Amino acid sequence: MANEKNVSAAKPKIGGAISVAPVGTTLPTDAKSELEGAFKSLGFISDDGLTNSNSPETDNQKAWGGQNVLNMMTSKEDTFQFKLIEALNIDVLKTVYGEENVTGDLSTGIKVASKNEEPENFSWIVDMILKGNVLKRIVVPSASITEIGDITYKDDESIGYECTISAVPDQNDTSHYEYMIKGSEE
Known part of the structure; x- marks a missing residue:
C-alpha cells in the first residue's frame, strides 16, 4: 500500500555534503559513522x-519481421553531477585540478596549474538528511572527474566547478553504495 511517509527530499549535511579521500582510504559501511581523517570536505x-x-544502455536483437526478441545490456555508467561553489577552498581546487597542480594558500598566494593530465581517482562520500531526520550516505569507492562545465565569472553568480564524476566498480563489482538510517531526535 502506498504511504506518503516514504516520500522524501534531500538536504545536505550541515558543514558540507561531499567529501573526498585517496582511493584505498577505509570507507564507511553505514550512514552515520565518522569519516576517516583522510576525507576532506568540499564545502x-x-x-x-x-x-x-x-x-543501463541496451542493444536490442530483433527477429525477422521486426519483433524484439532479446535486450542486451551494453554498458551501465554510474555518474554524479554537482557544482562545487567554494572557489577559494584549497581542497576543492586540488580535487578539480590535481593535488600536485595547486600550491600555496590564500595568505601566501595560490598557484593553480591547469594541465592536460589524466584525472585522479578519489573515494567520494555524499552525506544528506532526508525527511524525518533520516540520514543517507552515498559511498563511491572510486571515481574521477570526467567532465567540468564552463567556469563563469560574473558579478551576480558564484564561481563554481560543475563536476561530473564517473564511478568505476570495486572488487565487489559495485560502483556505489547507499546507506540510510533514522537519525537521533534532537
Missing part, C-alpha cells in the same frame, strides 16, 4: 544539488 555545492545518472 558548499550549488542549490542544484546532486544528480545521479545510473541507467
Whole structure:
C-alpha cells in the first residue's frame, strides 16, 4: 500500500555534503559513522544539488519481421553531477585540478596549474538528511572527474566547478553504495 511517509527530499549535511579521500582510504559501511581523517570536505555545492545518472544502455536483437526478441545490456555508467561553489577552498581546487597542480594558500598566494593530465581517482562520500531526520550516505569507492562545465565569472553568480564524476566498480563489482538510517531526535 502506498504511504506518503516514504516520500522524501534531500538536504545536505550541515558543514558540507561531499567529501573526498585517496582511493584505498577505509570507507564507511553505514550512514552515520565518522569519516576517516583522510576525507576532506568540499564545502558548499550549488542549490542544484546532486544528480545521479545510473541507467543501463541496451542493444536490442530483433527477429525477422521486426519483433524484439532479446535486450542486451551494453554498458551501465554510474555518474554524479554537482557544482562545487567554494572557489577559494584549497581542497576543492586540488580535487578539480590535481593535488600536485595547486600550491600555496590564500595568505601566501595560490598557484593553480591547469594541465592536460589524466584525472585522479578519489573515494567520494555524499552525506544528506532526508525527511524525518533520516540520514543517507552515498559511498563511491572510486571515481574521477570526467567532465567540468564552463567556469563563469560574473558579478551576480558564484564561481563554481560543475563536476561530473564517473564511478568505476570495486572488487565487489559495485560502483556505489547507499546507506540510510533514522537519525537521533534532537
